[in-house]
Amino acid sequence: MAKLVVFGAGDIARLAHFYFSTDSEHEVVAFTVDAAYATGPDFQGLPLVPVEQLTTRFPPSEFRMFVALSYAKMNRVRAEKYAQAKALGYELVSYVSSRCSYLSQHRPGDNCFILEDNTVQPFVTIGDDVTLWSGNHIGHDSTIGDHCFISSHVVVSGHVEIGPACFIGVNATLRNSITIAERTLIGAGAVIMKSTAPGSVYPGPRSERISKTSDQLDL
Numbered sequence: 547m548a549k550l551v552v553f554g555a556g557d558i559a560r561l562a563h564f565y566f567s568t569d570s571e572h573e574v575v576a577f578t579v580d581a582a583y584a585t586g587p588d589f590q591g592l593p594l595v596p597v598e599q600l601t602t603r604f605p606p607s608e609f610r611m612f613v614a615l616s617y618a619k620m621n622r623v624r625a626e627k628y629a630q631a632k633a634l635g636y637e638l639v640s641y642v643s644s645r646c647s648y649l650s651q652h653r654p655g656d657n658c659f660i661l662e663d664n665t666v667q668p669f670v671t672i673g674d675d676v677t678l679w680s681g682n683h684i685g686h687d688s689t690i691g692d693h694c695f696i697s698s699h700v701v702v703s704g705h706v707e708i709g710p711a712c713f714i715g716v717n718a719t720l721r722n723s724i725t726i727a728e729r730t731l732i733g734a735g736a737v738i739m740k741s742t743a744p745g746s747v748y749p750g751p752r753s754e755r756i757s758k759t760s761d762q763l764d765l
């Protein structure tokens with residue numbers, strides 16, 4: 547069992563604490579944030595240590611780290627803290643839920659967060675610092691680049707190449723054999739049928755309110 551320091555003190559850090567504590571060989575022993583974000587001495591009943599003091603109190607020779615941040619600024623914040631943790635000498639660990647179907651022979655990179663009900667088919671490659679929130683389908687022979695955030699119930703068909711730092715919203719669909727360029731933002735419910743350009747944005751369809759109320763419809 548490795549002792550683990552989680553970077554972050556928000557929702558994702560709270561969830562990382564839950565998942566690592568209930569479904570991994572790692573024991574979370576502390577949280578860390580930049581000093582400016584340290585709101586108190588503890589979080590979730592564990593020490594909350596300014597990152598500036600981390601190597602003294604929880605040295606990288608004895609503790610590993612997990613960076614538990616969201617997709618803020620198109621994953622740049624998480625990528626920066628990932629690089630900082632490595633520069634400080636920490637080994638970063640990944641979490642893969644015991645309740646997901648991980649069928650690829652390639653293990654994911656470090657600092658990945660792969661939650662329940664994901665299906666990762668054979669011959670899939672997952673880079674470093676990738677989040678797969680719950681319930682996605684990652685089709686065979688697809689590749690997911692470093693620092694991507696894929697939310698829930700996304701269908702990635704076979705032979706799709708996803709570049710670094712992409713965000714893919716809930717219920718999006720990606721057809722087979724396309725390339726999603728780096729930093730592409732795909733909105734909730736979007737259907738992507740062609741390769742994308744770097745930094746492009748694809749919002750999904752939006753429902754418009756109709757004039758009738760729910761009581762006026764004959765349900």
Ligand SMILES: CC(C)(COP(=O)(O)OP(=O)(O)OC[C@H]1O[C@@H](n2cnc3c(N)ncnc32)[C@H](O)[C@@H]1OP(=O)(O)O)[C@@H](O)C(=O)NCCC(=O)NCCS
Pocket residue numbers: 679697698714715716731732733734748749750751752
């Ligand atoms: C695509 C997305 C990121 C847009 O973000 P947003 O906060 O809704 O952005 P806004 O409503 O401010 O829209 C931004 C611009 O895009 C335009 N736009 C948004 N959706 C559009 C659509 N479907 N068609 C055309 N234009 C659209 C807006 O009109 C706006 O243009 P403007 O600045 O000229 O007014 C958002 O809709 C989305 O899908 N987010 C992902 C949600 C999700 O999956 N969350 C799970 C997290 S785990």
